[in-house]
Every structure is written in structure tokens, then in C-alpha cells.
Amino acid sequence: MIVWLNGAFGAGKTTAAYELLDLIPGSTLYDPELLGAGLRVMLPKERLGQVDDFQDLPAWRRLVADTAAALLTEIPGPLIAPMTLLRQEYRDEIFGALASRRVPVRHVLLHVEETILRRRIGTRAEREGGSSPDWCLGHLPAYQAALPWITADAHTVDTSRLTPRRTAERVAEAIREGAGALDIVQAPEPTAETLAAGVLLFDERDRVLLVDPTYKPGWEFPGGIVEPGEAPARAGMREVAEELGIELAEVPRLLVVDWEAPCPPAFGGLRLLFDGGCLESARAAELLLQGDELREWVFVTEAEAARLLPPVRYRRLRWALRARERGTTLNLEAGAPVGI
Structure with a gap:
């Protein structure tokens, strides 16, 4: 199983994911961003110049499902994947590919009120560096535009006034109750014409x-x-x-x-x-x-x-x-x- 933590850039998904590892026995952090970093190294500059984000690469979207399935042959799972996913067609492609490999997905949205999110992004940038606050804030319009389909698809946890630990506890409780389950029916991938x-x-x-x-x-x-x-x-x-x-x-x-x-x-x-x-x-x-x-x-x-x-x-x-x-x-x- 994969617990996919969705949300705005800078919303604290990775922090909550680390807390969640303590609450779900056998769970492992699965960071699809590492696959993007690998593709940035391996693909020619000409190909990389044709896309704005590694999520736009079909290879990344396929690798997300392939790698998850491979990891689950080595460990019992579940995998905890903190990854912003704002384009519904990419959600369909990735989650459908996971379904074809018989990997169930629990889709959870960690939502933060915009004023609190902006404050968190600024505070984190001052404290630890990393992603530019302008970069994170620049993606807020895309996040707001995606909210209608994400909230219809995922179980939402409002983390505006929650600590990372309390957020993880809410997510773990929701997972135990079966929240966020996606009953996608998809045949196994073909092995021939x-x-x-x-x-x-x-x-x-x-x-x-x-x-x-x-x-x-x-x-x-x-x-x-x-x-x-x-x-x-x-x-x-x-x-x-x-x-x-x-x-x-x-x-x-x-x-x-x-x-x-x-x-x-x-x-x-x-x-x-x-x-x-x-x-x-x-x-x-x-x-x-x-x-x-x-x-x-x-x-x-x-x-x-x-x-x-x-x-x-x-x-x-x-x-x-x-x-x-x-x-x-x-x-x-x-x-x-x-x-x-």
C-alpha cells in the first residue's frame, strides 16, 4: 500500500511523513522526488529543456509506479509518499499504473489555510534554507485551482492548527479507518499486443x-x-x-x-x-x-x-x-x- 500525502509546496508533507513512520508499523518513506533528481542527472539537457518540471516527464510518472512496486517486493510496506500532485491527468496515470500492479493507494490531502501556509513557508526558509519561499508561493495559484478535484479524490486533514505529530496522528487514524482509499479498477499491464x-x-x-x-x-x-x-x-x-x-x-x-x-x-x-x-x-x-x-x-x-x-x-x-x-x-x- 502507498499512503500518498498530497498538498501545497511547503505544507509540511515530508515532516508529517517522518512522524507517520513512527505510527504505522513497517512503513517506509518513499520520496518520488529522488526519481526526478535521478532523471535530471541521466537525461540529456535538450530533453530536460523541453519540460518545466520533472513531473512533466512520462518517465518520472512511470518510474513512480514501477519503483513503488519494486520496493514492495523488498519490504512489507506501506510506503509513505509525501509528494505534491496537482495535475489530475498525472494523478490518473500514476494511480492507475499502481492499480494495475495491485498496489492500493490511500490519498490524503494535508491542507493549510493560505495565510498560515505563507507564514510557515517564510519561517522555514529563514530557519533552514532549502526551497525559495518565492518558488513555493508561486505555486499557490496552481494548488488553489487543483483543490476541487483533490478534495473530491482525497481524504482531507486540515493541518492549519496542528503540529506535525498531531497531523501524523490524524492521518494514521484516518488510514486505520479506511479513509482515502481509491477503488480504481485496472487490469494488469499487457505483456503482449x-x-x-x-x-x-x-x-x-x-x-x-x-x-x-x-x-x-x-x-x-x-x-x-x-x-x-x-x-x-x-x-x-x-x-x-x-x-x-x-x-x-x-x-x-x-x-x-x-x-x-x-x-x-x-x-x-x-x-x-x-x-x-x-x-x-x-x-x-x-x-x-x-x-x-x-x-x-x-x-x-x-x-x-x-x-x-x-x-x-x-x-x-x-x-x-x-x-x-x-x-x-x-x-x-x-x-x-x-x-x-
Whole structure:
């Protein structure tokens, strides 16, 4: 298990984490910032110059989950990770990767009132040096902007008037009571090429339905991996029923077959998109999201989808929409049509 202590920069997460080690038997401090420091040494300056923060490196986000899983083969755990995480898509990627490795996460927010936080940051900078107070304070707007999703996701402990020890006691008590648990459902990471089936559902205005997964960044189509021995179209129907609570009356028509090239560490494979037809307003109102997988759904135009979908998924959608308009099926390789 990982106890992830989130919060503003300078909020005292690391201090509380050290106190927490005394209160949770077998616990070990796990500092993902050390992984960032290692990447700063190993990566070329040109690559580092392309990002503002080591959290923007896909390698860092993957290493956080890989290293945690590796550590838990050596020690009983839990791991205590004091790390500010303000971008929800990074939360999805990291926590989803941990879930695929069967590492449960307890997400705890250590919140401090802004006036008290500013005073703490200034006092700490005067006492021990370290992070510039201006650097910590400069990230406060991002923290405030992230609070809505963090508070919805994490168990919050207001530490404004708590000592580090009392903060740790509150966290330990919350963990014992099961607070902050994230029931993310994620299949183990593939070990070979996979076959996946997605289903496009439309409203009366011909907008397409997208869903926001809790376990990976970016929006997606309803669907998932085809199980061994399962017909792909039936797999898409099953996923729609499981994810949205909607039973499709007819087997959907195939729109595109897209070969996704291997891109280590991903294995790629075949990605199919089917036409699930129109989901009328009355039925759309009955959508029941599977909360441990999806947090939101929305109908979007093609232009709006371009802003929400990762490029590889948008290219697949764009050609699926063309196939739907033409009443045909298109064969794609890496998102581009072949044989036409």
C-alpha cells in the first residue's frame, strides 16, 4: 500500500511523513522526488529543456509506479509518499499504473489555510534554507485551482492548527479507518499486443460520447480489452453495459480497424471502433457511470473532441466519423487509412 500525502509546496508533507513512520508499523518513506533528481542527472539537457518540471516527464510518472512496486517486493510496506500532485491527468496515470500492479493507494490531502501556509513557508526558509519561499508561493495559484478535484479524490486533514505529530496522528487514524482509499479498477499491464473494442455513441445532434477514466490521462471512448475467446463487437457491448449501465439492443457495426504500433513500454495491437448508434436524451439521462473506472461523461463535437482526446485517439475518431458518414469500414495503421 502507498499512503500518498498530497498538498501545497511547503505544507509540511515530508515532516508529517517522518512522524507517520513512527505510527504505522513497517512503513517506509518513499520520496518520488529522488526519481526526478535521478532523471535530471541521466537525461540529456535538450530533453530536460523541453519540460518545466520533472513531473512533466512520462518517465518520472512511470518510474513512480514501477519503483513503488519494486520496493514492495523488498519490504512489507506501506510506503509513505509525501509528494505534491496537482495535475489530475498525472494523478490518473500514476494511480492507475499502481492499480494495475495491485498496489492500493490511500490519498490524503494535508491542507493549510493560505495565510498560515505563507507564514510557515517564510519561517522555514529563514530557519533552514532549502526551497525559495518565492518558488513555493508561486505555486499557490496552481494548488488553489487543483483543490476541487483533490478534495473530491482525497481524504482531507486540515493541518492549519496542528503540529506535525498531531497531523501524523490524524492521518494514521484516518488510514486505520479506511479513509482515502481509491477503488480504481485496472487490469494488469499487457505483456503482449492486445485487441481492444470501443463503441461510439451519439446524441440527437450527432455529438459523440466521451468518458473520463480515473486510471489514465485523457478522455476515451466507452470500451476496453477484448477477453480471450470473446467476439470483439460483443466485448464492446459488454463494456458499454459495465461502464455506462446501458444495454445495446443490436450488435454495433464496425467503423475502423486501427493497428497501433508498439511504442515501448506499450505493446500496441489492434483497436476497433464500432457504431453504437444514437443514445436519445431519455436514455442518456439513465447513464450510470462505474465510479471506480469513470468520473464523467460528455457529448462533444468533432472539434471539441480534438481538445479532449490524446492525438492517437482523436485520429482514430476522425476516421471513424468519416467511415460512418460513408457507410463503410476503414482499415488504419497508426491512425492513417491504408488501401484506399
